[in-house]
Amino acid sequence: MNRHQDETKHKMNQQEFLAFLEPIKDKMYRLSLRLLVSKEAAEDATQEVFVKLWNKKSTLKNYNSPEAFAMTVTKNHCLDQLKLKKNNNLRIVHNNYEDEKTSLQKQIEAKDELNHVSEILKSLSEQEQILIQLRDVEQLEYTEISETTGMKETAIRVSLSRARKKIRKEILKKHRYGTV
Template identity: 35%
Template sequence: MNPTDFKNTILPYKDKMFRLALRLLNKREEAEDLVQEALIKLWQQHDRLAEVQNLEAWVIRLTKNQCIDRLRGSKNGHKEWKDGLDWADSTPLPDARTESADTMNKLQKLMERLPENQRLVMQLRDVEGMSYQEVAEALDIPLAQVKINLFRARQTMKSILGRGDKKISDHFARGLDK
């Protein structure tokens, strides 16, 4: 794979890689560094990338594994949301953008309460829009386990939201209709 092919096939995944790294590491700077390191690793293996059947799943799995390695290597296990993902609505009105960003921040915090396996599946399926099969390949788990984890994550979120904020509940319900 030449540099142009690499740029055209791998770089489109960098935003997904970053969002996953941010979800796992909870620190923007660490997520940025990790994605950069992952891209370097991918370039070092560019000769073998043509052999990979599902490149997106493989790239996501590489990112996840690097995050896990980094988390295992860190001494402090505390997680902190410094910067949220920019999921704000594209509505030009500032108050609508602020309200949407606030809703997404609340949803992020609720997702943090989920077990890691459910959180990862929900992130890849509902946020990133990956298919069930792609999620299974990316996380290297059976397809049935993906569906179970997603079902449980959604049930937990519905339960939490049923007791809380109506705006968040409505926003979350719209996301599940996909």
């Protein structure tokens, strides 16, 4: 009897699973979007992560923070996707596409500083992108970020500081360029 109760306590039914996803699905999608750039790819990735989590639903509750675990799965899935792309040489195609986009954007960019920031973010390393996304966009505590990325808090702060300085430097470059 007791054991049975324990089992039901740890297993998630569909409704619980959906309730669990509801508050974090946007976060997961935004992280995918940050890393994969294309909306289509990010939507697919989010969907696939949902499936992965659903398959693991029986153990989901055993994690310290299921949310952080969901974010970890998202992060890893996206990084895998990027690796796959690189292996398939799709990266080159994607870069070409990006280059074209930036050159086109540069013409309009003078007015659109936000696009410029997003372009700068793309130039950061994957790890820096993840950290900026989790801290500055999602406003997560360092403990949560640590759980998601598996990095130590001090390492996170150092990497984040580097990323923020890089972004600032790039924005300043643009600003000065514009005024001269």
